[in-house]
Amino acid sequence: xxxxxxxxxxxxxxxxxxxxxxxxxxxxxxxxxxxxxxxxxxxxxxxxxxxxxxxxxxxxxxxxxxxxxxxxxxxxxxxxxxxxxxxxxxxxxxxxxxxxxxxxxxxxxxxxxxxxxxxxxxxxxxxxxxxxxxxxxxxxxxxxxxxxxxxxxxxxxxxxxxxxxxxxxxxxxxxxxxxxxxxxxxxxxxxxxxxxxxxxxxxxxxxxxxxxxxxxxxxxxxxxxxxxxxxxxxxxxxxxxxxxxxxxxxxxxxxxxxxxxxxxxxxxxxxxxxxxxxxxxxxxxxxxxxxxxxxxxxxxxxxxxxxxxxxxxxxxxxxxxxxxxxxxxxxxxxxxxxx
Amino acid sequence: xxxxxxxxxxxxxxxxxxxxxxxxxxxxxxxxxxxxxxxxxxxxxxxxxxxxxxxxxxxxxxxxxxxxxxxxxxxxxxxxxxxxxxxxxxxxxxxxxxxxxxxxxxxxxxxxxxxxxxxxxxxxxxxxxxxxxxxxxxxxxxxxxxxxxxxxxxxxxxxxxxxxxxxxxxxxxxxxxxxxxxxxxxxxxxxxxxxxxxxxxxxxxxxxxxxxxxxxxxxxxxxxxxxxxxxxxxxxxxxxxxxxxxxxxxxxxxxxxxxxxxxxxxxxxxxxxxxxxxxxxxxxxxxxxxxxxxxxxxxxxxxxxxxxxxxxxxxxxxxxxxxxxxxxxxxxxxxxxxxxxxxxxxxxxxxxxxx
Numbered sequence: 001x002x003x004x005x006x007x008x009x010x011x012x013x014x015x016x017x018x019x020x021x022x023x024x025x026x027x028x029x030x031x032x033x034x035x036x037x038x039x040x041x042x043x044x045x046x047x048x049x050x051x052x053x054x055x056x057x058x059x060x061x062x063x064x065x066x067x068x069x070x071x072x073x074x075x076x077x078x079x080x081x082x083x084x085x086x087x088x089x090x091x092x093x094x095x096x097x098x099x100x101x102x103x104x105x106x107x108x109x110x111x112x113x114x115x116x117x118x119x120x121x122x123x124x125x126x127x128x129x130x131x132x133x134x135x136x137x138x139x140x141x142x143x144x145x146x147x148x149x150x151x152x153x154x155x156x157x158x159x160x161x162x163x164x165x166x167x168x169x170x171x172x173x174x175x176x177x178x179x180x181x182x183x184x185x186x187x188x189x190x191x192x193x194x195x196x197x198x199x200x201x202x203x204x205x206x207x208x209x210x211x212x213x214x215x216x217x218x219x220x221x222x223x224x225x226x227x228x229x230x231x232x233x234x235x236x237x238x239x240x241x242x243x244x245x246x247x248x249x250x251x252x253x254x255x256x257x258x259x260x261x262x263x264x265x266x267x268x269x270x271x272x273x274x275x276x277x278x279x280x281x282x283x284x285x286x287x288x289x290x291x292x293x294x295x296x297x298x299x300x301x302x303x304x305x306x307x308x309x310x311x312x313x314x315x316x317x318x319x320x321x322x323x324x325x326x327x328x329x330x331x332x333x334x335x336x337x338x339x
Numbered sequence: 340x341x342x343x344x345x346x347x348x349x350x351x352x353x354x355x356x357x358x359x360x361x362x363x364x365x366x367x368x369x370x371x372x373x374x375x376x377x378x379x380x381x382x383x384x385x386x387x388x389x390x391x392x393x394x395x396x397x398x399x400x401x402x403x404x405x406x407x408x409x410x411x412x413x414x415x416x417x418x419x420x421x422x423x424x425x426x427x428x429x430x431x432x433x434x435x436x437x438x439x440x441x442x443x444x445x446x447x448x449x450x451x452x453x454x455x456x457x458x459x460x461x462x463x464x465x466x467x468x469x470x471x472x473x474x475x476x477x478x479x480x481x482x483x484x485x486x487x488x489x490x491x492x493x494x495x496x497x498x499x500x501x502x503x504x505x506x507x508x509x510x511x512x513x514x515x516x517x518x519x520x521x522x523x524x525x526x527x528x529x530x531x532x533x534x535x536x537x538x539x540x541x542x543x544x545x546x547x548x549x550x551x552x553x554x555x556x557x558x559x560x561x562x563x564x565x566x567x568x569x570x571x572x573x574x575x576x577x578x579x580x581x582x583x584x585x586x587x588x589x590x591x592x593x594x595x596x597x598x599x600x601x602x603x604x605x606x607x608x609x610x611x612x613x614x615x616x617x618x619x620x621x622x623x624x625x626x627x628x629x630x631x632x633x634x635x636x637x638x639x640x641x642x643x644x645x646x647x648x649x650x651x652x653x654x655x656x657x658x659x660x661x662x663x664x665x666x667x668x669x670x671x672x673x674x675x676x677x678x679x680x681x682x683x684x685x686x687x688x689x690x691x692x693x694x
Contacts, residue, residue: 187454261553264371264681314692320340320555321352323380328690331670 008102013132026104027128030111031118035091035126042126044091048150052087054078055146063106063140065184067176067195068273070143071113076198076273078147079121080222083205084276086155086214089121090148095129097142110141121200123147154214161218162239166307167285169278171204171292172197172300173251174228178270179259188263192255199274204298207291208278217288219279222272229268230330231277232315243315245305245327269330279307340556348556351563356384363569364390365562366519366654368509369526370397370682371553377687379555381562389566392520392654393687395512395607398477399429399680400652403606404640406476406505407435412635413472413503414440414448420633422470422501423449425459430474432679436640456481456488463492463500472629475502479532482506482618483592486599489620489627501629504619507605510537511616513546519654522565523548527557527580534588538576545574552580599624608642608676609649648675651684658688665689 011018028036035042058074079089094114098107118125176197183194201222208217219239223231236243252260252267260267274297280288285303292298315327340348367373373393376382382391395401407430413422424440431440431450444450449469453459456473463471475485485502492500509529523546525538530550538548547569551561561579568575578584596618605617620628629635642648646668647661658664658677668674670689677683 187458189455264374319378319380320348321379321381321384321559323383325378325380326690326692331690 006104008098008100008104008107008132010100010132010134013098013130019130022104022130026108026111027130030108030115031125031128033124033126035124037127042091042093044126044148046090046148046150050151052082052085052149052151053146054081055144056081057142057144059139059142060181061139062181062184063110065196066180068198069110069113070141071110072117072198073273074143074145075114075117075121075123076200077224078145079123079200079202080274080276082147082149083200083202084157084220084222085149085151086157086205086209086217086220087149087151088206089123089200089202090150091124091126092118093127093146094125095131095144097131097133097138099138099140100132100135102140107141110143117200121202152209155209155217156215157217157220159219159221159235159238162235162241162279162307163218163281164241164307164309165282166218166279167282167303168232168243168245168305168307169280169285169289169292169301169303170223170228170251171201171276171278171298172274173253173256174223174272174275175256175260175267175270176253177273178227179256179267181271182263183259190259190262192259194253194255194259197272197274199297201274201276201297204276204292204295207295208288211287211291213284216280216284217278218281219277221277223275223277224273225271226330227267227269227271228275228277229266229315229327232268232327233330235277235279236315237313239307240312242308242311242313243305244308245315245317247317247319249302249304251300251302266328268327282306344556348559351556351559352384354563355389355559355566356386358386358389358566360388360570362388362390363522363566364392364520365522365524365565366392366394366516367524368394368396368512369524369528370400370680371528372396372524372526372551372558373684373687374682375553375558377691379558381558393651393684394516394519394654395610395652396526397677397680397682397684398481398507399433400648400676400683401507401607401610402430402433402476402505402676403608404434404436404642405606405638406503406640407433407439408638408640409630409635410440410472410474410503411435411438411443411448412638413629413633414443414450415446419635420470422472422629422633423451423462423466424472424474425451425453425462426474427476428452429680430476432673433676434643434674456485457491460488460491460495460497460500463497464495467497467499469499471500473500473502475504475506478507478509478526478529479596480528482600483532483595486595489599489624492627498626501627501632502620503629504617505605506600506618507607507616508602508618510541511613512607512610513537513541513548514544515610515613516653517546521547521569524561524565525550527552527583530580530584530588532589532592535576535578535584535586542574542576547574547576549577550580550584552583607652609652643674646675648677648685651677658685661685
């Protein structure tokens with residue numbers, strides 16, 4: 001049995017009795033399911049012949065923050081990447097790199113968050129790996145997850161399909177995860193009630209697969225590191241189009257806005273972990289928005305702009321003064337790592 | 340925005356856009372103003388007879404090359420203290436004569452980025468084996484926190500903490516640049532500390548201006564007031580940011596500055612040496628003064644000769660008129676200080692593509 005004050009030692013990673021204990025008492029306990037195996041590989045079933053696969057590493061500091069922890073994040077990040085391709089998330093694997101000295105109760109909290117988030121996302125964690133690194137070689141705990149999803153018929157979103165006339169939709173307020181992390185670090189001495197938006201988003205995409213013409217969902221991308229602004233520049237580049245935003249329509253939580261004003265940050269460039277950016281023809285925008293707003297994670301969805309054929313590769317903003325400016329391109333700002 | 344704010348904004352906007360008359364030159368002397376003006380696309384609203392000039396309002400931009408050279412000496416020189424340099428992030432990419440703090444880091448200099456000066460004092464306390472120097476740059480807004488850091492270091496009994504000062508005060512710059520503009524957009528943050536007695540005094544010397552806040556409505560209102568008052572021909576001062584700027588400013592912050600610092604002649608990048616335009620530690624605190632403590636040799640820094648940051652800071656030329664701008668000097672590879680700092684004029688021109 002686990003001792004409440006016990007910490008991870010190098011012995012936990014040596015493959016012997018301690019390793020078995022760690023897997024049994026924490027990972028098997030929280031993450032176990034009918035696919036989770038003691039054998040060398042998990043054996044899985046899939047209905048679809050077309051699958052999507054993605055992998056992502058998570059090294060967030062601090063490992064827990066208002067609104068979540070790295071366990072929740074490592075599930076959301078990967079299932080959201082699958083969801084953006086129109087793939088129903090089915091299975092995940094996870095690899096842990098744990099710093100020697102990490103309290104076991106922290107790992108337990110992370111594993112239980114992973115289990116809870118995986119259940120909410122409808123995905124099974126089927127295989128895993130645990131490595132222990134010496135003190136200072138990693139910071140607390142790094143997690144890499146790989147996900148497999150089944151592509152749904154009809155959907156074929158791609159970053160290169162945005163077209164002039166498309167509406168640009170975000171599924172909720174922007175910049176909350178990045179802001180929560182910055183504040184949780186305590187570097188700025190600012191107190192503000194900001195919680196991360198981390199959430200699995202298949203619950204938004206699934207109802208969208210049932211709209212009249214799902215192929216009209218030209219582009220879907222989850223805004224993570226770099227925020228919505230970076231996604232917009234990526235898509236403007238990949239599709240060779242311009243994007244025109246309406247500054248008054250961009251949803252920003254007042255506490256996030258206040259923090260950004262104080263620190264001179266642009267909310268569009270702060271990370272999200274539970275927001276999609278969706279491009280669909282303007283005539284479909286109302287229908288798509290209505291479907292998104294009926295979901296729990298999409299209640300705050302808004303149409304923030306339009307795709308234009310002018311200024312390809314650039315994102316402009318119509319300001320409150322009625323002028324038009326350029327959204328400065330994502331730069332090499334030395335922002336600390338956050339996801 | 341409330342309907343009331345919207346109406347006010349519209350009124351100010353109409354007044355500005357419909358102006359026709361003698362040319363009005365307005366100089367903003369605050370990096371945050373510069374950045375907001377670009378972010379809002381405010382220059383696009385101005386009729387041909389109104390010009391906005393970005394003056395020396397960014398503390399990083401006015402910091403002379405010699406200061407960076409001094410910091411490099413402290414960090415790297417064989418006969419220096421090999422100090423750990425604590426600094427705001429903006430400063431590390433500013434070029435010195437031959438290197439920047441960022442390139443010095445690759446050569447083994449220990450550079451620690453801090454978010455407030457207090458963090459530097461805490462760092463010194465936590466690392467008694469290191470010699471820690473905080474690069475104290477900035478105007479009246481940031482000087483009090485440098486003083487607080489010194490106070491904290493004193494309380495801890497730190498003997499390994501010093502300041503390398505290049506702090507500046509605005510009034511001499513207002514006087515020096517007076518002929519370059521018809522009215523100043525005074526910096527809201529600075530005036531919140533210093534109060535309104537300085538700009539009120541400047542009225543008697545024939546220098547006009549208004550204190551402005553930072554929202555779209557506050558900036559437009561302040562410019563509208565200038566547009567209304569300049570043609571009347573009488574020097575004026577109006578506090579257009581009364582919700583934050585009080586006539587007495589912050590006496591507590593000013594007392595803190597006065598306790599630790601005294602006016603000195605100071606070099607401003609591009610503007611040269613201006614009498615009593617800087618702040619340095621009083622002789623009582625010489626033990627905390629990196630220049631005195633480590634006997635930094637006289638250094639004579641030279642910026643890249645083609646860089647026109649100096650003229651840009653005085654409003655004598657705009658960034659696109661500089662031969663380096665957008666070619667060899669970019670956000671990714673800045674050559675001049677005005678491109679390095681997020682609040683710099685060149686950086687604003689470059690990022691917002693107004694060239």
